[in-house]
Amino acid sequence: MRLLIEIAAVGLGGAIGASLRYGAGRALHASLREHSLALPAATLLVNVIGCFAIGAVLPWLLAREADGAAGHLRLLLVVGLLGGLTTYSAFGFEAIALWREGRGTIAIGYVALHLVLGLAAVGVGVLIGERVIT
Numbered sequence: 737m738r739l740l741i742e743i744a745a746v747g748l749g750g751a752i753g754a755s756l757r758y759g760a761g762r763a764l765h766a767s768l769r770e771h772s773l774a775l776p777a778a779t780l781l782v783n784v785i786g787c788f789a790i791g792a793v794l795p796w797l798l799a800r801e802a803d804g805a806a807g808h809l810r811l812l813l814v815v816g817l818l819g820g821l822t823t824y825s826a827f828g829f830e831a832i833a834l835w836r837e838g839r840g841t842i843a844i845g846y847v848a849l850h851l852v853l854g855l856a857a858v859g860v861g862v863l864i865g866e867r868v869i870t
Contacts, residue, residue: 745808749816757782757821786818786825794829 761778794814800806818825827850834843 741808742811745811746816746819749812749818750820751816753817753820753822755820756817783822783824786822787828789821790814790818790825790829791832 757778760782764778764781794810797806797810797814801810814826831843831847834840834846
């Protein structure tokens, strides 16, 4: 039963987070229709908001992890909502946590690996996807 409650919390939060990301994209696209930006503003916006939110919420939740309700709230808000909004927020929190633990070299490597491997994976995916389409 506990597993079902956990899955429901993640699913509900994820649905809300993904809907917020979609809504932010639509709203920004509509409001910036006349302006030409050199970057995807909606993605940047949700990533920055997600990073702020995880920084504000997760430490408070982790301090109360012994409380069962805090665990469910963490699943709903962090894993579900922020995970649906952006996984960049988890990445940002983990990188800062490594840095604060005095593991600065590992934190920098972690950031570099995310950028390099993430971009490489997208590039390989595009190449494969284009070959499948043509």
